[in-house]
């Protein structure tokens with residue numbers, strides 16, 4: 769199944785980085801474009817879609833994601849995100865004097881929106897990425913959304 773990173777689609781469309789676009793056009797213009805792309809990718813052929821973290825802010829985006837797909841909330845604490853992103857220069861909302869405070873504020877605002885939009889949540893704190901992938905696949909299987917054994921991580925049997 770194809771994988772789509774909706775922020776990459778946006779960057780291809782604007783021909784620059786999202787950070788530069790934020791600086792040039794402002795956040796509202798970015799959110800308009802983001803909504804357009806989320807509508808397109810959730811209305812197109814079946815795919816695994818990764819959105820930007822702010823995709824849940826608009827109610828129409830939440831509806832597209834929830835009603836057209838199966839949404840997994842990869843939950844992280846502000847502290848974990850701070851550890852992972854302390855040297856990041858690409859995320860416009862984190863280019864502030866105190867990114868941890870910003871991350872805490874974003875978490876408070878967005879956690880309920882992620883919970884509302886998602887069909888299930890996975891805590892991403894300790895497990896390895898490979899373990900997280902298996903946990904997600906198990907949840908999808910339990911819900912009957914993928915068939916058992918279709919993802920063993922091994923090549924298909926001859």
Ligand SMILES: Nc1ncnc2c1ncn2[C@@H]1O[C@H](COP(=O)(O)OP(=O)(O)O)[C@@H](O)[C@H]1O
Nearest residue numbers: 818819820821852853892893894895896897900
């Ligand atoms: N489960 C995880 N455990 C450890 N590091 C992680 C995990 N998930 C993401 N990261 C790291 O955090 C950073 C941001 O991850 P990324 O996938 O780019 O986030 P997003 O696309 O959601 O903004 C990357 O350096 C990535 O390697």
Ligand SMILES: O=C(O)C1=C[C@@H](OP(=O)(O)O)[C@@H](O)[C@H](O)C1
Nearest residue numbers: 775786819820821822859860861
């Ligand atoms: O949280 C946000 O509002 C944003 C997160 C970014 O994506 P990531 O979640 O991949 O950082 C990107 O969409 C944009 O910078 C806005």
